[in-house]
Amino acid sequence: MNKTDVMNKADVMKKADVMKKAIYPILVGLLVVAAPFLMDAFRLNLLAKYLCFAIVALGIGLAWGQGGMLTLGQGVFFGLGGYSMAMYLKLQEGGLPDFMVWSGVEKLPALWTPFANPVFALATAILGPMLLATLLGLLVFRQRVRGAYFAILTQALAAALVILLVGQQGLTGGTNGMTNFYDLFAWDLAEDSTQRGLYFVVAVVLALLYLGARQLVRSRYGRLLVAVRDGEDRVRFLGYDPATVKTVTFAISAGMAGLAGALFVPVVGIISPALLGVVPSLELVVAVAVGGRYALAGAVLGAVVMGYAKTAFSEQFADGWLYLQGALFILVMTLAPKGIMGVIKRARTA
Amino acid sequence: MEAFVNQLPIGLSIGAVLLLIALGLTFTFGQMGVINMAHGEFIMAGAYTAFLLPGLFVPSLVVAFFVAGAMGLVLERLAIRHFYGRPLDTLLLTWGVSLVLQQLARDLFGAPNVQVKAPDWLAGGIGILPYNRLFIMGLAIASVVGVWLYLVRTKHGRRMRAVMQNRRLAATSGIDTGRVDMLTFFIGSGLAGIAGVALTLVGPVGPSLGTYYIVDAFLVVVAGGLGQLRGAVLAAAGLGLLNSYAEFWSDASLAKVIVFAAVIAFLQFRPQGLFTVRSRALS
Amino acid sequence: MLELRDIQVDFDGFKALGGVDLTVAEGELRFLIGPNGAGKTTLIDVITGLTRPTSGTVGFDGHDLVGRKEHHIVRLGVGRTFQTAVVFEELTVLENLDLAASFRKPLWSLMRQRKGVTEAVEEALSRTGLEELAERSAGVLSHGQRQWLEIGMLLAQRPRLLLLDEPVAGMSREERERTGELLTGIARDHTVIVVEHDMEFLRRYASQVTVLHEGKVLTEGSVDQVRADPRVQEVYLGRRASDAVGTGS
Numbered sequence: 001m002n003k004t005d006v007m008n009k010a011d012v013m014k015k016a017d018v019m020k021k022a023i024y025p026i027l028v029g030l031l032v033v034a035a036p037f038l039m040d041a042f043r044l045n046l047l048a049k050y051l052c053f054a055i056v057a058l059g060i061g062l063a064w065g066q067g068g069m070l071t072l073g074q075g076v077f078f079g080l081g082g083y084s085m086a087m088y089l090k091l092q093e094g095g096l097p098d099f100m101v102w103s104g105v106e107k108l109p110a111l112w113t114p115f116a117n118p119v120f121a122l123a124t125a126i127l128g129p130m131l132l133a134t135l136l137g138l139l140v141f142r143q144r145v146r147g148a149y150f151a152i153l154t155q156a157l158a159a160a161l162v163i164l165l166v167g168q169q170g171l172t173g174g175t176n177g178m179t180n181f182y183d184l185f186a187w188d189l190a191e192d193s194t195q196r197g198l199y200f201v202v203a204v205v206l207a208l209l210y211l212g213a214r215q216l217v218r219s220r221y222g223r224l225l226v227a228v229r230d231g232e233d234r235v236r237f238l239g240y241d242p243a244t245v246k247t248v249t250f251a252i253s254a255g256m257a258g259l260a261g262a263l264f265v266p267v268v269g270i271i272s273p274a275l276l277g278v279v280p281s282l283e284l285v286v287a288v289a290v291g292g293r294y295a296l297a298g299a300v301l302g303a304v305v306m307g308y309a310k311t312a313f314s315e316q317f318a319d320g321w322l323y324l325q326g327a328l329f330i331l332v333m334t335l336a337p338k339g340i341m342g343v344i345k346r347a348r349t350a
Numbered sequence: 351m352e353a354f355v356n357q358l359p360i361g362l363s364i365g366a367v368l369l370l371i372a373l374g375l376t377f378t379f380g381q382m383g384v385i386n387m388a389h390g391e392f393i394m395a396g397a398y399t400a401f402l403l404p405g406l407f408v409p410s411l412v413v414a415f416f417v418a419g420a421m422g423l424v425l426e427r428l429a430i431r432h433f434y435g436r437p438l439d440t441l442l443l444t445w446g447v448s449l450v451l452q453q454l455a456r457d458l459f460g461a462p463n464v465q466v467k468a469p470d471w472l473a474g475g476i477g478i479l480p481y482n483r484l485f486i487m488g489l490a491i492a493s494v495v496g497v498w499l500y501l502v503r504t505k506h507g508r509r510m511r512a513v514m515q516n517r518r519l520a521a522t523s524g525i526d527t528g529r530v531d532m533l534t535f536f537i538g539s540g541l542a543g544i545a546g547v548a549l550t551l552v553g554p555v556g557p558s559l560g561t562y563y564i565v566d567a568f569l570v571v572v573a574g575g576l577g578q579l580r581g582a583v584l585a586a587a588g589l590g591l592l593n594s595y596a597e598f599w600s601d602a603s604l605a606k607v608i609v610f611a612a613v614i615a616f617l618q619f620r621p622q623g624l625f626t627v628r629s630r631a632l633s
Numbered sequence: 634m635l636e637l638r639d640i641q642v643d644f645d646g647f648k649a650l651g652g653v654d655l656t657v658a659e660g661e662l663r664f665l666i667g668p669n670g671a672g673k674t675t676l677i678d679v680i681t682g683l684t685r686p687t688s689g690t691v692g693f694d695g696h697d698l699v700g701r702k703e704h705h706i707v708r709l710g711v712g713r714t715f716q717t718a719v720v721f722e723e724l725t726v727l728e729n730l731d732l733a734a735s736f737r738k739p740l741w742s743l744m745r746q747r748k749g750v751t752e753a754v755e756e757a758l759s760r761t762g763l764e765e766l767a768e769r770s771a772g773v774l775s776h777g778q779r780q781w782l783e784i785g786m787l788l789a790q791r792p793r794l795l796l797l798d799e800p801v802a803g804m805s806r807e808e809r810e811r812t813g814e815l816l817t818g819i820a821r822d823h824t825v826i827v828v829e830h831d832m833e834f835l836r837r838y839a840s841q842v843t844v845l846h847e848g849k850v851l852t853e854g855s856v857d858q859v860r861a862d863p864r865v866q867e868v869y870l871g872r873r874a875s876d877a878v879g880t881g882s
């Protein structure tokens with residue numbers, strides 16, 4: 001067998017695969033386009049919210065599922081994105097933001113001024129998290145701090161950020177965060193049509209990021225990432241620096257979370273510390289585990305499924321949700337560690 | 351200067367609480383590679399034990415040890431032991447357990463915080479040293495000495511150290527590692543129960559009590575080095591003091607960020623914590 | 634090409650290497666032997682940066698390797714295998730080799746899809762005879778095949794110096810023979826150091842041998858010289874030389 005044989009075989013297999021697998025993307029695409037006609041504005045808004053979480057989950061799937069970095073602090077990056085966007089929206093109204101007036105701030109803090117520029121706000125929402133993740137990644141991964149240690153550190157960062165945001169009342173709106181946004185550019189956020197447009201924006205962003213991430217996973221870099229996950233120390237002897245590979249991946253996942261946060265704010269209309277602390281960060285990791293951490297589609301699926309489950313159950317049983325979430329999670333970890341995608345795959349091959 | 355001195359007992363007693371919590375974690379983490387997020391809820395269970403035994407403060411320390419220890423034992427037997435070698439999965443699993451336990455506490459005792467009345471003999475203090483904080487420090491020291499004696503003097507303790515250093519070798523030399531794991535988990539969780547009772551001396555008790563301390567306690571483990579008694583003691587004291595001084599001298603809201611930055615900076619010099627065992631295996 | 638001077642390694646008071654000198658010339662095939670625990674693996678660890686020596690220097694092509702990171706040393710052209718082969722089980726044989734061959738590419742260019750098979754990978758595939766298994770996942774390989782894959786990955790790296798730690802350990806007779814041939818082929822155009830325990834293998838394929846004992850170089854020379862050395866006969870497994878290094882079975 002020679003080079004061309006190897007290639008041809010792979011090509012043939014790929015074509016058959018593509019035909020069989022094309023059906024799912026088409027189905028999902030149809031559903032996404034049909035959604036605004038199938039549900040009322042309230043439900044559509046919920047879906048848009050879950051899709052924002054799905055973007056964060058995609059990043060977790062990349063970092064954790066592919067790269068083995070269990071990040072328990074994605075809320076931090078989500079929050080940086082969300083707060084950047086919220087600051088821009090607040091400044092659009094003109095005058096001092098309402099919460100500053102309430103907490104007795106008289107002049108707009110210098111930190112806030114550049115956020116009046118939407119380009120700056122959006123760039124900060126994405127690049128800020130990437131920068132922070134790069135810094136943290138370099139400091140931590142170069143020292144070969146990994147696994148559970150890394151998880152603990154990211155969690156500590158999430159905890160620290162929440163306390164900081166709550167404490168800086170005049171800058172951040174404290175515990176209540178920021179809410180009451182009216183316009184995004186020229187559109188009224190309260191209008192159904194604006195929300196429908198936002199839904200499509202979120203869906204398209206998610207789709208593009210998903211395709212990009214999938215491309216990345218299939219590239220040499222993606223193989224390298226899996227190799228780093230399964231044997232970081234061995235990878236060094238292949239001439240690569242795992243710290244770089246991990247840092248880049250962590251930064252990408254942070255950028256995704258930041259962008260998700262920036263989209264979340266106009267969709268949901270609020271950003272507050274409670275949305276980005278230890279618990280919400282962990283909840284998304286749980287969602288990824290439930291969906292199936294080793295497949296990017298599993299991460300997205302998990303975020304949407306868990307989002308719906310949470311809404312449905314807390315509507316009906318209020319506190320029962322916590323029992324259910326805990327129990328569900330224990331069950332998934334024990335019985336189906338590869339999540340829903342794992343179950344589907346097993347059913348298909350059986 | 352006076353502020354510096356005043357802050358000292360506060361920092362040291364925070365360190366003492368962290369130490370009580372981290373003692374258990376460092377052994378379950380060091381020996382079994384288990385990250386037990388439900389450890390915080392064992393603290394909470396200890397605190398509610400004190401709440402349920404009003405006026406019986408000292409006995410409640412003992413009862414809390416056994417209550418939390420039993421909870422740990424059940425968790426280890428039912429769930430964790432199936433997850434050895436998968437630390438990250440255990441982390442998520444035990445987080446699920448922790449959610450359930452918190453909700454259970456909410457249903458049993460109500461969501462609002464409750465106050466446990468401290469015994470009269472702990473009121474007052476000598477100079478700037480309140481008795482309650484002094485007591486917590488004493489409790490932590492006693493626990494460390496107890497654990498140390500257990501590790502070096504008893505048969506079970508020696509087995510525990512053997513398993514911690516080399517599980518496979520210990521197993522082949524006839525040690526029942528399953529039993530050792532059970533006992534480690536029991537003692538580690540029991541210490542969390544004692545920490546919970548101690549916490550009732552400095553604040554109210556609520557269903558999410560554990561979540562306030564668990565993150566810092568894990569930082570102690572990271573900074574101290576796995577399964578290292580002296581590392582845990584030094585790291586707990588260091589983080590406790592840093593916490594209290596950072597809070598005092600900067601903004602309270604900045605303290606945790608400062609502590610976090612300090613831990614990251616520390617890891618640049620000691621990536622594996624204060625004390626480590628050298629090994630060359632490709633993990 | 635490789636020059637070790639007075640290498641000492643101390644593991645918490647235990648001297649694993651007590652002053653080792655070793656010189657290997659370009660193009661040489663050097664065998665490193667010695668009883669279990671002699672420090673052979675530790676020596677390879679020192680050269681490749683996995684273990685930092687307590688003192689001493691490792692000269693390679695005018696560079697001192699001591700204190701450099703593992704991946705830097707690989708980038709200078711020093712590659713190794715492990716005593717128990719470590720390959721990436723989730724990846725296919727081809728992907729394993731391709732990763733090994735790609736480390737000189739900048740990271741961003743790795744983000745593009747792999748197209749086809751590079752020359753280095755193809756050569757590694759054919760030399761190790763793994764062509765048929767190229768698309769299989771490395772996790773299903775037999776013990777011997779894993780060792781070959783590891784050697785293949787080493788070849789795909791195109792290193793200037795190859796360090797193989799017990800490449801035939803645990804192999805069947807036929808597998809050993811194939812590995813021996815593979816090794817002879819590799820040695821034709823590479824500088825190679827092989828750690829080996831197996832005496833028969835040594836007799837058949839070795840020329841230059843260095844004997845390590847208790848962290849020190851006991852003697853050095855051709856296979857016959859070394860076999861004739863009474864000190865070697867004495868230390869080797871505590872058995873009489875005729876059993877251990879002698880006529881073989």
Ligand SMILES: Nc1ncnc2c1ncn2[C@@H]1O[C@H](COP(=O)(O)OP(=O)(O)O)[C@@H](O)[C@H]1O
Nearest residue numbers: 628629630644649669670671672673674675676
């Ligand atoms: N990390 C370590 N800590 C303590 N001792 C070690 C370590 N690594 C190796 N050793 C010891 O160093 C000696 C040499 O080991 P090694 O180089 O593996 O020998 P060989 O490969 O020749 O069989 C052995 O006695 C081994 O137990």
Ligand SMILES: [Mg+2]
Nearest residue numbers: 673674675716
């Ligand atoms: Mg060896």
